[in-house]
Structures are given as C-alpha cells and as structure tokens.
Amino acid sequence: AQTVTQSQPEMSVQEAETVTLSCTYDTSESNYYLFWYKQPPSRQMILVIRQEAYKQQNATENRFSVNFQKAAKSFSLKISDSQLGDTAMYFCAFMKPPNTGNQFYFGTGTSLTVIP
Amino acid sequence: ETGVTQSPTHLIKTRGQQVTLRCSSQSGHNTVSWYQQALGQGPQFIFQYYREEENGRGNFPPRFSGLQFPNYSSELNVNALELDDSALYLCASRDSSTGANVLTFGAGSRLTVL
Numbered sequence: 001a002q003t004v005t006q007s008q009p010e011m012s013v014q015e016a017e018t019v020t021l022s023c024t025y026d027t028s029e030s031n032y033y034l035f036w037y038k039q040p041p042s043r044q045m046i047l048v049i050r051q052e053a054y055k056q057q058n059a060t061e062n063r064f065s066v067n068f069q070k071a072a073k074s075f076s077l078k079i080s081d082s083q084l085g086d087t088a089m090y091f092c093a094f095m096k097p098p099n100t101g102n103q104f105y106f107g108t109g110t111s112l113t114v115i116p
Numbered sequence: 117e118t119g120v121t122q123s124p125t126h127l128i129k130t131r132g133q134q135v136t137l138r139c140s141s142q143s144g145h146n147t148v149s150w151y152q153q154a155l156g157q158g159p160q161f162i163f164q165y166y167r168e169e170e171n172g173r174g175n176f177p178p179r180f181s182g183l184q185f186p187n188y189s190s191e192l193n194v195n196a197l198e199l200d201d202s203a204l205y206l207c208a209s210r211d212s213s214t215g216a217n218v219l220t221f222g223a224g225s226r227l228t229v230l
Contacts, residue, residue, distance in 0.1 A: 107158050
C-alpha cells in the first residue's frame with residue numbers, strides 16, 4: 001500500500017522569507033505522480049505544483065518549487081518570498097499510474113502560518 | 117470554466133439516517149472522485165467514477181455508494197450513518213484524457229452525525 005508522510009504538523013515563516021515543507025512516500029511503483037495541494041481556511045483545495053516521477057527535473061511554479069528525490073522517496077515543497085496568502089494547510093499527494101486504481105493518497109497535512 | 121460545485125454546504129443528520137451529497141463536475145471533466153476528510157486529517161479516497169461506472173474504490177464499506185450521471189454530475193450516498201462518518205466530504209473532478217491527472221476540488225460538504 002502507498003503511504004504519504006508529512007512529519008511537520010505545523011510550521012511558521014516570516015513574510016518574505018523561505019520555507020520548506022517535507023514529504024516522504026512509500027511505493028513500489030516506478031512511475032507515478034506527486035502533488036502539493038493547498039487548503040486555505042475557506043477549505044477549497046487548490047493545486048500548487050505537480051511532478052511526474054519519470055522527470056528528473058524539479059517542477060517549479062513561480063515562487064513554489066519542489067525537491068524531488070526519487071531514490072529517497074522524498075518530495076519537499078519550497079516556498080520563496082512567503083506571502084500572507086500562503087497561510088493554509090498543505091497536503092502532499094501521491095497518485096499511482098493511471099489505470100492501476102486511480103487513487104490519490106494524501107498525507108496528514110502541514111499547517112503553514114505566514115507571520116507579518 | 118465553472119469549477120466544481122457541491123451541495124449542501126453543511127448538514128446535520130442523526131445516527132442511522134441516510135444522506136445524499138451532490139457534486140457538479142468542472143466542465144469537460146469526465147472523471148469524478150469522492151474523498152472523506154476527517155478533522156485534522158488528509159482526504160481519504162472513497163471511490164471514483166468514469167463514464168458512469170465505478171472504476172476505483174478505497175477502503176470504505178458498501179454503505180458508501182455513488183452515482184455519476186451523463187452530464188458528469190455525481191452523488192455520494194451514505195446509508196446507516198455512524199458517528200464516525202462526521203467529516204468534510206470532498207468531490208474532485210479531472211479530465212482523464214489529458215494525462216495531467218490533476219484533481220479540481222469542490223469546497224466540500226460538512227456532514228455532522230449526532
């Protein structure tokens with residue numbers, strides 16, 4: 001079974017600083033997808049960034065980037081120039097290859113607070 | 117794009133009752149999945165529907181059932197409600213044909229079972 005572990009239940013960062021959220025996962029698959037989703041207090045989940053396991057290059061989306069270490073099964077999220085609007089729960093998610101169950105597995109989340 | 121909409125936003129039921137939650141998928145999305153998010157936890161996969169058939173299911177009992185309609189809207193039905201069913205129920209849709217495999221979530225339905 002696939003598992004996703006987020007070992008940091010809560011984190012805080014000063015506005016304009018950089019913060020890194022950790023995520024590890026366990027799988028026997030070689031091809032899969034990894035995601036970071038953000039859930040603001042209004043609760044609608046929003047995609048932050050997506051990584052395909054067969055791509056070695058780390059994904060980036062503006063201020064958000066990942067450090068994908070496939071051998072270590074690690075997928076951390078770096079937020080640069082943190083903004084107040086980044087305050088939210090962040091969930092790391094794993095998806096097996098299509099047509100193998102179509103299931104997303106989520107971690108327990110990291111609550112990030114950006115301090116003015 | 118209209119996004120994913122869910123109804124009702126909040127509801128309260130008593131143990132043993134039945135509930136139906138509804139979801140309207142994002143335009144163009146042919147796949148819908150439902151997740152249960154207990155307080156302080158990450159979403160747990162309930163099941164997924166593609167072309168009106170269930171094609172994936174998580175570790176949930178048969179009293180959790182669903183439907184997907186030709187217009188890609190869907191329902192989650194839960195029978196014989198238990199206290200532990202209290203949670204936020206999230207609907208998520210995606211377009212399986214693109215290969216992007218990105219879920220678009222609704223805002224959820226908060227179910228409280230008393």
